[in-house]
Amino acid sequence: MNNSFDWNRFGKLLRRDFRAIWPNFGVTMLIITILPLAAWLFMLSVDVDEAIAPEFRWFMILGCVSLSACMAPSRLYKTSNLPNRGIHFAMLPASKREKFWSMLFYSVLVCPAMVFVGGVLFDFLLSALPFGPYRQWLFESGAWLNGESLWDVLMKSEYNSFPVRSLGLLLLMMASSYLFGASTFFFSATLFRKHKVLLTFIALWLISFVCSLFVMPVVTLLTANNPEILTRIAEILAMQGTWYGYVVLYVLGSLLLLWWSGRRLRNMKY
Amino acid sequence: MIEIKNLDFSYRQIPVFHDISTTFREGCIYGLLGENGVGKTTLLKIISGLLPPSAGTCTVDGLCSFDRNPEMLQQLVFLPDEVILPDRATPESYVLECAPFYPRFDESLFRRLMRELEVDEKRRFKEMSAGQRKKSMIAAMLSLGTKYVLLDEPTNGLDIPSKSEFRRIVSSFLREDVTIIISTHQVKDVENLIDPILILSKEEVLLDAGMAEISQKISFTCDAERDESALYSEQVPGGWLQVRPNNSGEETPVNIEALFNAVLKNKNLVKQLFEQKGGNDEQ
Numbered sequence: 422m423n424n425s426f427d428w429n430r431f432g433k434l435l436r437r438d439f440r441a442i443w444p445n446f447g448v449t450m451l452i453i454t455i456l457p458l459a460a461w462l463f464m465l466s467v468d469v470d471e472a473i474a475p476e477f478r479w480f481m482i483l484g485c486v487s488l489s490a491c492m493a494p495s496r497l498y499k500t501s502n503l504p505n506r507g508i509h510f511a512m513l514p515a516s517k518r519e520k521f522w523s524m525l526f527y528s529v530l531v532c533p534a535m536v537f538v539g540g541v542l543f544d545f546l547l548s549a550l551p552f553g554p555y556r557q558w559l560f561e562s563g564a565w566l567n568g569e570s571l572w573d574v575l576m577k578s579e580y581n582s583f584p585v586r587s588l589g590l591l592l593l594m595m596a597s598s599y600l601f602g603a604s605t606f607f608f609s610a611t612l613f614r615k616h617k618v619l620l621t622f623i624a625l626w627l628i629s630f631v632c633s634l635f636v637m638p639v640v641t642l643l644t645a646n647n648p649e650i651l652t653r654i655a656e657i658l659a660m661q662g663t664w665y666g667y668v669v670l671y672v673l674g675s676l677l678l679l680w681w682s683g684r685r686l687r688n689m690k691y
Numbered sequence: 692m693i694e695i696k697n698l699d700f701s702y703r704q705i706p707v708f709h710d711i712s713t714t715f716r717e718g719c720i721y722g723l724l725g726e727n728g729v730g731k732t733t734l735l736k737i738i739s740g741l742l743p744p745s746a747g748t749c750t751v752d753g754l755c756s757f758d759r760n761p762e763m764l765q766q767l768v769f770l771p772d773e774v775i776l777p778d779r780a781t782p783e784s785y786v787l788e789c790a791p792f793y794p795r796f797d798e799s800l801f802r803r804l805m806r807e808l809e810v811d812e813k814r815r816f817k818e819m820s821a822g823q824r825k826k827s828m829i830a831a832m833l834s835l836g837t838k839y840v841l842l843d844e845p846t847n848g849l850d851i852p853s854k855s856e857f858r859r860i861v862s863s864f865l866r867e868d869v870t871i872i873i874s875t876h877q878v879k880d881v882e883n884l885i886d887p888i889l890i891l892s893k894e895e896v897l898l899d900a901g902m903a904e905i906s907q908k909i910s911f912t913c914d915a916e917r918d919e920s921a922l923y924s925e926q927v928p929g930g931w932l933q934v935r936p937n938n939s940g941e942e943t944p945v946n947i948e949a950l951f952n953a954v955l956k957n958k959n960l961v962k963q964l965f966e967q968k969g970g971n972d973e974q
Contacts, residue, residue, distance in 0.1 A: 422761065422762045424754075424758075424760040424761055424762050427761070430761060430792070433791045433792060436791075437788055437791070440788070444777070444779055505771060505773055505775055506775045508739075508741060508769065508771055509776075511740075511741055511759065512739060512740075512741070512759075512764055512767075512768070512769060513764065513789070513792060514761045514764035514765040514792040514793065515761055515764075515792065516759075516760065516761050517759060519761075688743075690741065690742050690743065691736065691741035691742065
């Protein structure tokens, strides 16, 4: 018997985990999918004769996808790292590697993809109504094909000087940052035992706060002697190559977090 | 065969086992006894691969238990004392969810056991009492058809008829290739069921012997007068239940509760008595 990875056994595990999606995450996923309805209702209620642009609707759908990726690992596998409740998961006859890949598949890929598809369909449904602020089809403006347009909506005017003007780089940035975010929440689902999503947000806030404590004095020191250095840093940050550097960093960071999550799952004690 | 060799285990700074070795063979129902906190559940968790030993090894059919290999997990089930299950699940949905992973799962056995234990397999766990949940899980665990069944305090929460039914089901379930390990405080619940017996004390195994060996080496008698030299005496209706080294060679039925108390009161003496012939290894 292959104790490391067996496709037949992995298939059984995928089927089992798929059946667990609805009871553990179904309703939440449904609510997340229809969150843009709040904006639709708001616009309808304020009686302003203004349409919600497809670009903004894309932004909302992607936000919902990100939210589902934050919540999926902790909702789908909330007991996997708990001393007593996790015994059932730990003792299921599948290898640790199979369990890890199944968790990753559903948390990072399948559930967010379901929210994405659901979000797009729901948007079509609202667009089909003869009234309301959705007056164009989602794909009608071409925003989904036009990196520049979507970028303007996402980042607004203050960052307009950033030279990300290619759809390829934009998609790469979005995919890698999504992977990094999803990996962070996947890792934290193996780390925290309760309030996994909330504690992750708090931990991220704390990390950024501590980082700023170190970065601010350095920046102050540097600019005191050479005030032009900030402009130079901004120029470097705005270079196309730097953005590819971010992509590489995001991917490396994601791989590190996923490796660490796998290690935690392998050595989990119950 | 489950083999534990020179095993050490501690929870942070608190030692639980030090250099313990034992073997669990097929075809036996082992009784794992010990006072609160000596590590009965911990030992079951180590065997199940839920906890790693600090030193030494624990193998199940030659596979390191903490690796939690599918090959091992397919042959071993562990029922913890506190059964926490998804509220929405039913015993039927639970067992059918697990079934594809256990090649020897027997659905008809599951339904029969559920009938015998008088639990509705279609009822949600959240609508059940603790005893009914436990009975459901016992039926589920046994029907998965594994070689090793580890039960932690299985009779806790069961009513009196269910305890008898549990004994009957477990004894009928025993086959040549099956090992059942029952950890319990309720020795009366498993009397006439367990053989051999493993008594744990702080960091060590005090007794690891089969019933035949125990009755060869220790006698259990009821006398009118108390014998001060006995390993253990207890007043019972009609006299004194006394536990002594068996010097006459006449075998008497083993009273597990009295044995347990005698072993705890005379740790070194009992160990010496049984070390003369190496525990259940030589049965």
